[in-house]
Amino acid sequence: MTTSNDAPGRAVTARLRGVHKSYGPVRVLDLPELDLYAGQVVGVVGENGAGKSTLMGTLAGSVHRDGGDIEINGSPLAAGSTEAAGQLGVALVSQEFPLVGELSVAENLLLGRRPRNSRRRILVDRRAQRAEAAAMLEEIGLSATAIPVTREVRTLPVPTRQMIEIAKAWGREPSLLILDEPTSSLGPVEAGMVLGLARQLAARGGTVLFIGHRLDEVRAISDRILVLRNGRLVADLEPEQATEERLIREMVGGEVTQGDPKAPPADTPVLLRVEGLTADGLGPVDLELREGEILGVAGLMGSGRSRLVHTVAGAQPSTGGRMWLGGASYAPRGPGDGVAAGIALIPEDRKEQSLVLFASIRANVVVSVLRRISTRGLLGPRRERAEAQRIAEDVNVRMQSVEQPIGSLSGGNQQRAIFGRAFAAEPRLLLLDEPTRGVDVGAKAEIYALIDRAAQDGTALLVASSELEELLWICHRIAVMNHGRVVEVIDRADATKERIMTAAAGTLHPTAP
Incomplete structure (x- = not known):
């Protein structure tokens, strides 16, 4: 194993010795020795199945380790106890969003806790609860007007739920904050907010374990990067050592190659035409998508990316405008109509949707x-x-x-x-919402190949993603959204991160493709 991160004299937040976990005959985690130091953001990368989630769960107490010892701030951590981990200062932001959908934002943020300024001992002080919940959102840079604390969580989109989970963990003032794919469903601005929180906690002496698949983010935020493969720590790298090529090579044990999608000819027939389309929080939108074309949809959180995809699929009712599919009028009254018309939807939350x-x-x-x-x-x-x-x-x-x-x-x-x-x-039209959310770099390459294969077979693809690198890599054109409207459509040859972000955050006038 490559290692260069011994830090003599620095306070140790978490010490692991001989920690291991097996499921049946398969050992999924095997860590003879690992120290996590105060004041550091520690990135953790690896393919799915590398042991990242097991490491995270072991430290947070949600996974019962088979053996070995863990100390948090010098105190032993009982195996398999989330309560013990929380008492020792461990907080986890999981990509599974363990929120209670039927409860409000405020109730979720303070679940199991009484508001600090509550004077009543028996009944829950709802006013104090709402006030503290709003303050918790403010602490991470969100206003209660952007996320109403009285809304039921189940009515909120995935990116908003992600931010609520982060606010909940941040409010516990942890000394060890574990972030499991915290930006996987967020746009660039919101992702930047989360990265800033990680640096803020490290600056005041805490430790952040940042598990991610976006290698550029991990490299940008981390003071140290751990690479897991088959449950073992195979590299412990300084930031300057952790080039993207090096990380991929350590993760997969070899090289990952990616293709170059070829756009369909200019005279290829238009499959989907959208004119003046409106829905709740969407529109008016004008778009054209040709057979065999991959059209990306970019935008900040709340820009309408998912709403556009779901409205085209028939999963969200339109309120105005028209759509044509293959030259015929298309007006779905539900997702069943979309399926019958030859549309397939892959939504962003695979486990729930x-x-x-x-x-x-x-x-x-x-x-x-x-x-x-x-x-x-x-x-x-x-x-x-x-x-x-x-x-x-x-x-x-x-x-x-x-x-x-x-x-x-x-x-x-x-x-x-x-x-x-x-x-x-x-399908003749494939709608993708965050197609690689929560998957590793190797799986991403395979999914990109599947997307390209579908396009080469003549399927039209509409791809909404918060990952700009993903859109720049796989798409022939990119439609940028702002406040529910398409403000610019950029050809692949002209697309850059800067141009996309300028359009997404700016006040450009809507343009048709």
């Missing part, structure tokens, strides 16, 4: 082709298993069997399975 986690891979992937593989409404188990196997193999899902629960797969394999299900339906 795409998968039945406890069900098998087979049951999850054949949903899109049940009518095709049924005979007179009856589905034979042998044919169903064969079709599921074909779909999974087509997109390279790494699995033991199509009968295993899909929730047992890594994030990258789950996402590939969702792509396989969409491809099996042979």
Whole structure:
């Protein structure tokens, strides 16, 4: 293992010795020795299944380690106790958003805690609760007008829920803050806010464990970067050592190559035409998307990226304007109409919106082709298993069997399975909302290849993403949104981060493609 980060004399926030965890015969974490020092942001990278989540859960108490010792600020940490970890100053921001959807923002932020300025001992002081919740949002740079503290969390979009989870952890004033993919669903401005909070905590003597797949962010924020592979620490690098090429090589044990998408000819027919489209928080929007084209959608959080995708899919009702699909008028009254018209949607939250986690891979992937593989409404188990196997193999899902629960797969394999299900339906329009959220660099490259394959087969793709590098890499054109409207459409050859951000944050007049 490459290491250069011993820090004699510096206070140790977390000390791990001989920590290990296995699931069955597979050892998923094996750390003979690791120290995390005060005043540092420590980046952690690795492919899905490398052990990052296990390390995070072990420190936060949500994973019961099989052996080894952990000390937090000099005190031993009991295995598998989130309460003990919290009492020792550990706070976790998980990408799973363990918020209670039926409760308000304020109730979630103060769940299990009484407002500091509450005078009542029996009943919850709702006014004090709301005031402290608003103050917690203000502490991380958000106003209560942007995120009303009385709103039920389940009514809020994924990026907003992510910021609430961050505010909740920040309010506990942790000495060790674990951030698990904290910017995966955020736009550049919000991501910058989170990175600033990490630096702020380190500057006042805390420690931040920053787990991420966006290598540029990890490199920019970290004082030290750990690389995990197969549960082991394979590199411990100073920032100047951690080039993107070096990190990828350490993560995957080799090189990752990516392709160069080729735009369809200029005379290729337009598949989707949108004119004056409006919906709640959206529009008016004008767009054209050709067969075989990959059109990206960029914008800050709340700009309308997801609303546009969901409105085209029929998952959100339109309030005005018109759409044409393949030259025919298209006015979906629900997502079923979108499916019937040849549209497939891959939403941003795969665990809540795409998968039945406890069900098998087979049951999850054949949903899109049940009518095709049924005979007179009856589905034979042998044919169903064969079709599921074909779909999974087509997109390279790494699995033991199509009968295993899909929730047992890594994030990258789950996402590939969702792509396989969409491809099996042979859509003419594929709508993608954050297509690589929460997957590692190796899985990203494979998903990009799947996207390019679909375009080469003539499928039109509309891709909403908060990752500018992703859009710059895979898209032929990029539509930039601001306050629900498309303000600029940029050809691939002319697109830069600076130009996209200027349009996303500025006051340009809307333009048609």
